Amino acid sequence: MEPIIEVKHLVKRFGDFSAVRDISFAVEKGEIFAFLGPNGAGKSTTIKMLTTLLRPTSGTITLAGHDPARDPEEVRRSFGIVFQDPSLDDELTARENMDFHGVLYGVPAKLRRTRIEELMKFVELWDRRDSLVKEFSGGMKRRLEIARGLLHHPKVIFLDEPTLGLDPQTRNHMWSYLQELNKKEGITVFFTTHYMEEAARIAQKIAIIDHGTIIASGSAADLTAQTGTASLEDAFLKLTGSAIREEESSATDRLREHLRVRNGGRR
Amino acid sequence: MHTIYIMWLRELKRYFRSKSRIIGSLGQPLLFMLALGYGLGSVFRAAGDGSYFQFLVPGIVGMSIIFTAIFSGIQIIWDRQFGFLKETLVAPVSRLTIMTGRTLGGATVASIQGIIVLAISMAFGFRPTDWWLAPLALVFMLLVALLFTALGTGIASVLEDMQGFQLIMNFLVMPLFFLSGALFPLSGLPPILAGLTLIDPLSYGIDSFRAILVGSSHFGLGVDFLVLALVTSAFLAIGSYLFSKIQI
Ligand SMILES: Nc1ncnc2c1ncn2[C@@H]1O[C@H](COP(=O)(O)OP(=O)(O)OP(=O)(O)O)[C@@H](O)[C@H]1O
Ligand SMILES: [Mg+2]
Numbered sequence: 001m002e003p004i005i006e007v008k009h010l011v012k013r014f015g016d017f018s019a020v021r022d023i024s025f026a027v028e029k030g031e032i033f034a035f036l037g038p039n040g041a042g043k044s045t046t047i048k049m050l051t052t053l054l055r056p057t058s059g060t061i062t063l064a065g066h067d068p069a070r071d072p073e074e075v076r077r078s079f080g081i082v083f084q085d086p087s088l089d090d091e092l093t094a095r096e097n098m099d100f101h102g103v104l105y106g107v108p109a110k111l112r113r114t115r116i117e118e119l120m121k122f123v124e125l126w127d128r129r130d131s132l133v134k135e136f137s138g139g140m141k142r143r144l145e146i147a148r149g150l151l152h153h154p155k156v157i158f159l160d161e162p163t164l165g166l167d168p169q170t171r172n173h174m175w176s177y178l179q180e181l182n183k184k185e186g187i188t189v190f191f192t193t194h195y196m197e198e199a200a201r202i203a204q205k206i207a208i209i210d211h212g213t214i215i216a217s218g219s220a221a222d223l224t225a226q227t228g229t230a231s232l233e234d235a236f237l238k239l240t241g242s243a244i245r246e247e248e249s250s251a252t253d254r255l256r257e258h259l260r261v262r263n264g265g266r267r
Numbered sequence: 268m269h270t271i272y273i274m275w276l277r278e279l280k281r282y283f284r285s286k287s288r289i290i291g292s293l294g295q296p297l298l299f300m301l302a303l304g305y306g307l308g309s310v311f312r313a314a315g316d317g318s319y320f321q322f323l324v325p326g327i328v329g330m331s332i333i334f335t336a337i338f339s340g341i342q343i344i345w346d347r348q349f350g351f352l353k354e355t356l357v358a359p360v361s362r363l364t365i366m367t368g369r370t371l372g373g374a375t376v377a378s379i380q381g382i383i384v385l386a387i388s389m390a391f392g393f394r395p396t397d398w399w400l401a402p403l404a405l406v407f408m409l410l411v412a413l414l415f416t417a418l419g420t421g422i423a424s425v426l427e428d429m430q431g432f433q434l435i436m437n438f439l440v441m442p443l444f445f446l447s448g449a450l451f452p453l454s455g456l457p458p459i460l461a462g463l464t465l466i467d468p469l470s471y472g473i474d475s476f477r478a479i480l481v482g483s484s485h486f487g488l489g490v491d492f493l494v495l496a497l498v499t500s501a502f503l504a505i506g507s508y509l510f511s512k513i514q515i
Contacts, residue, residue, distance in 0.1 A: 051357050053515045077359040086350040091281045103273045104358035 003062075004029040004156060004188050005050065010059035012045050012212075019045040021212040022059070027156075027205070032182055032189040034203035036196070038240050042212040043192045044084050047160050050190075051081055064155050080105075082149035084160035084192075086141065090134035094125055094144050097133060098151060105152040112151075119147040122177065123170065139165055146174055153181065159191040163198065175202055196233035206232075210240045270360045274368025275375065278339065282376040289380075292338075296331040296384050300324065301391070303450065316452065322483075324388040325476035326449030329411065332381040333469055336412045337440055339373025340419015340506075344426055353515055362511040370416045370503065377412035378405070396482040404479045407495070411472035414499040421506035424513050443469050453485040468498045 003026035012020040020042040027033045037043050048054040050063060052072040061068050064078035088097050095116065102112035120126040123143035133141060142165050149157065157178075163171045179202070181187050193199055199206060200220040207217040216223055216239050220232045227235040282288065304320040311319035346352040355365050382405075385393075395401065422435060446460070447469035456464065464470045475491035478484035484491070 048515065053353065053356060055514060073359065073361060076357055079357075081357055083350065083353055085353075087354045089277070089281075089346075089351045089354075090349060091284060092277065096280070100273055100277065101354070101358075103269050104355065104360060106269075106359070 002029055003027060004031075004064055005033075005190065006060075006062040007046075007050075008060045010046070010049065010061060011057045012042070012049060012054065013057045018212055020049070020056075023209065023212070023214045024059075025207050025214060025217065027188060027190060030182065030186045030188055032179070032202055032204045033191070034199040034206045035190065035192045035209065036194075036199055036206060036236060037192075037209035041209045041240075043209060044160055046209070047081070047158055047190075047192070051079060051158060052076055078155040079158060080149055080152055080154040080156075081158040082145055082160065082162045084164070086145075088133045088141055088145060088148075091132065093130050093132055094120065094136070095129040097144065098148055101148045101151050107152050115151055119150055120144075122173070123147045139167065139170075142166055143170060150177065150181070153185055153187060156188040156190060159189065161192050161194065163193060163195065171198070178202075196231070196236055200232040208236065208239055215239055270358075270364045271368035271371065274355075274365055275372040278369060278372025278376055282379075289383075292331065292335055292380060293383065293387070295334070296327045297387065299330065299450075300327045300384075300388060304391075320391075321393065321481050322452070322477070323450065324385070324393045325480050326447070326473050327388070328381045328385050328408070328476055329447065329449055329469060329473040330444055331384045332377045332408060332412050332472075333415045333444060334440065335380040336373060336377035336415035337419040337422075337435070339376055340370070340416045340421070341423045341432065341435070342373070343369075343420060343423035343510075344429055344432070347423075347513075347515070348428060352513070356513065356515065362513075363507050366420060366507045366510045370413060370420055370506070373416035373419070374409055374412035377416060378408045381408045381412070395480045400479045404476065407472065407475045407479065407491075410492075410495050410499060411469070411475075414468060414472070414495060414502055417499065417502035417506040421502060421509045424506070424509035443467055446470070447473050448485070449473050468494065471495050471498075 005027040007026070008024045010020055010023050011018065023042075023046065035043050035046070045054065049056045050061060050068060052068040052075055055069055063075050066074040066078075068075045089100070092100065098116045098120065099112065102116065107115065117126065120129055123146060125140060125144055125147065128136070128140070133144065136144065142162075146162055149159070149162075162174065166174070175198070178189055182189055191203075203220065205217070205219060206223060207214050208223070209215070216226065218226070223232060223235045223239075224230065227238045229235045229238055300323060304323045308319045311317075311322070316322065343352060346355075356362070358365070395404075422439075446463045446467045448464055449469070453461070453464055453470065453474070471486060471491040471494040474484055474486050475488055475495065478488045478491065486494075
């Protein structure tokens with residue numbers, strides 16, 4: 001096995017606030033990897049650096065053999081992404097959004113047509129293919145974004161909270177599709193979610209990030225064993241504390257975090 | 268190539284789908300054309316400069332082009348806010364290609380807007396001196412449109428949100444328009460004003476429209492073309508550089 005994503009001492013500061021503080025991890029080729037953490041932990045910021053949208057403050061990234069900061073175009077050729085935030089063009093129809101993506105990613109016309117139909121049927125939007133996206137509900141937009149993310153088959157696919165706001169049917173449907181793709185084409189899957197049972201069920205490897213630092217990693221079984229808990233959800237709560245995340249963490253929070261970093265959650 | 272086409276097509280689709288934008292952006296040029304054209308006509312004639320309406324129309328065509336073009340360029344801010352920009356920024360195509368497609372699309376839209384205004388002005392009695400030069404007018408309209416779309420793109424690439432939009436309208440677009448000689452002849456101006464009109468690229472655009480449509484020019488069509496081509500290339504280069512540096 002060789003890593004397809006390798007991150008070393010990655011740091012991202014916004015002004016004097018550190019969103020990501022010296023994280024290092026690797027994702028193997030063909031792996032399904034979950035990146036978990038409370039709100040504001042630094043998950044999306046890390047994904048943005050991996051996907052060339054943000055420049056790291058320091059540290060190195062290698063994705064499919066290239067550095068996103070130095071060689072963004074090469075890196076962009078090897079991944080696909082479903083963003084956490086909306087990313088559709090509301091003024092275009094559902095099919096136009098799909099088609100646009102297909103052209104941008106160089107999917108040949110014939111394959112594009114068949115795959116668009118297949119995927120739009122898959123997320124049950126084929127009947128609404130010619131509606132403008134601005135007429136869609138939140139869940140419908142999300143489904144369209146997921147279908148769009150699957151239109152081309154990259155080496156790595158990033159999914160930032162893909163299942164947020166989706167009904168359980170679509171969620172299950174989506175995961176089985178992704179697992180199939182992962183098995184058949186060896187596509188590496190990198191995702192974040194706040195549904196712990198989803199992560200436990202799907203991911204082969206998990207990393208937990210909190211306040212910009214990775215505090216634990218391993219398989220779901222590793223994590224429950226490490227923390228002596230019964231489920232990934234309990235392990236997650238034990239590792240990250242049960243306080244709700246505010247913009248600024250309280251003094252005790254920072255102290256707790258400091259201790260944890262010093263005592264070294266497993267890297 | 269395909270990417271440029273699809274980016275271009277997107278701009279056109281968005282334009283033709285928002286009827287309110289087309290009609291809304293015709294209102295202002297029409298108002299200027301009719302109120303000023305008829306209102307100042309007698310003063311202008313008395314000064315011995317001929318028909319003000321004939322003089323004004325190329326200026327108003329330039330006005331609608333610069334407004335539409337900068338607005339198209341600035342759309343990037345909207346795309347950023349509604350999130351679609353990310354989709355194009357992570358695509359495996361160079362940002363130069365994306366920027367080129369967008370800019371061509373915005374410039375096409377702006378030129379169409381200019382043509383509509385020109386057509387309307389004919390309904391009110393405007394007559395070009397030489398119909399054979401019409402295709403040449405199109406070339407210059409597209410050039411001016413490209414220049415200002417690229418400018419809009421460059422500006423929008425460094426702005427985070429729409430807060431700065433009003434600022435741009437008031438401190439960039441309006442001065443560019445009023446100092447361009449769209450409304451008054453460039454000869455015999457006080458030195459400071461004359462200097463300002465000289466550094467306003469729109470002056471050369473509108474001068475070229477006048478040269479082609481009504482056969483009167485201040486700088487000469489050759490100078491107009493040179494200046495416009497140079498400034499357009501510079502803005503395209505700066506615009507694509509800034510666009511390539513966008514972070515989200
Ligand atoms: N552009 C920015 N400027 C300043 N601070 C930012 C910026 N982007 C993110 N942050 C901050 O960085 C921290 C990490 O944000 P990030 O979006 O990575 O969190 P996340 O783990 O994805 O959280 P969530 O689960 O809520 O999506 C947050 O405190 C956020 O406020
Ligand atoms: Mg996030």
